[in-house]
Amino acid sequence: MQLSNENYQNFKPLLFSLGYRMLGSVADAEDIVQETFLRAFQIKDQKVENKKAYLCKMMTNRCLDLLKSARKIREQYIGPWNPEPLFLGEAEADDPSEVLLQKEGLSFAYLRMMEHLSPHERAVLLLREVFDFSYAEIANIIEKNEDNCRKIFSRSKQKISAVENESLHYEKNKSVVSRFIQAFQMQNTADLLELVSDKVTLYSDGGGKVKAAVRPILSRPKVFAFLFGVGKKLQKTIILKSKMPMVSSHSLII
Structure with missing residues (x-):
């Protein structure tokens, strides 16, 4: 897979947005984005037809690994754990990366509710609802069959229905x-x-x-x-x- 600097600029906001929504941490999301690109740039011989889906798969899998270890840490955390706030500058509101970050799924309540989802529930919900991946693509990303992905998505939607429509002008x-x-x-x-x-x-x-x-x-x-x-x-x-x-x-x- 040959990645260009243009690929890096185009896909970086997408990967950060996915990572931040999954992890609720700016620093962790940034670290995994860099790690994902470093690994991707080292892949030379493998033929990849859909670079976007492939990079999202790498990003998602790394986030899933981190979430599994983070759950153990947060179980020992004293008091409530809150997602890290992400501030977006008004002057940059027209930037494609800022627009992506302001898309659905970034309310504080939404991110807190994500803590009640399992890592795979979180991944399926975000990939389908926020990033518009098909169930076939999601199945390939998380390595489960399409029927399982549909069930996981339905279960996730039920869990977060209380905050799904929350928005303030x-x-x-x-x-x-x-x-x-x-x-x-x-x-x-x-x-x-x-x-x-x-x-x-x-x-x-x-x-x-x-x-x-x-x-x-x-x-x-x-x-x-x-x-x-x-x-x-x-x-x-x-x-x-x-x-x-x-x-x-x-x-x-x-």
Whole structure:
């Protein structure tokens, strides 16, 4: 298989997008993309008719291997594990790679729900729904028959149906985040009650480096108490800002 620099530029965004969706980690996705291309450039004698499918197969298989080992690590992880946010610059929104990354399947809730899928369920769902591979192509990529792939896809869809249609309008979400930051800084509980759902759940992830809530926090009073408590402890250093756009056009508060 002969890969050109043009192939590298064309397929790199696709492979990163696949890897990030499967792993929820920017660094891991970038590492595997580079590893995939290094291995692909070393393949000289093998004839490959569909380079896109072949590279996606290499990428998917490496992600599957990493997910299997990552599950063991995350079982020992203290507290909830959250996907790594991916920030997309507004000025680059017309770039093909940015457009690909902003396609369906990048909401934070969607990526969290992926944690409830097995590695193969995750791969089949993404390859079919986000990247439009046929079942025959998917069967070749993950080395299962087409009927199995159809069943895996159906099972995966059922598991994530609760968040499949979740989306927030960019400008509306931006306004809500700005109001939330202002209300939080003023500790205005009345305004926060208007902005935060009574079914809110707070997931705190310290990355294994700083203290965080071990379990998800439920209900508005408990969430507000936690946030206000963190704010008081970090009163001199805490920075609140919203970065837009990011994964799924949702905002993130830091």
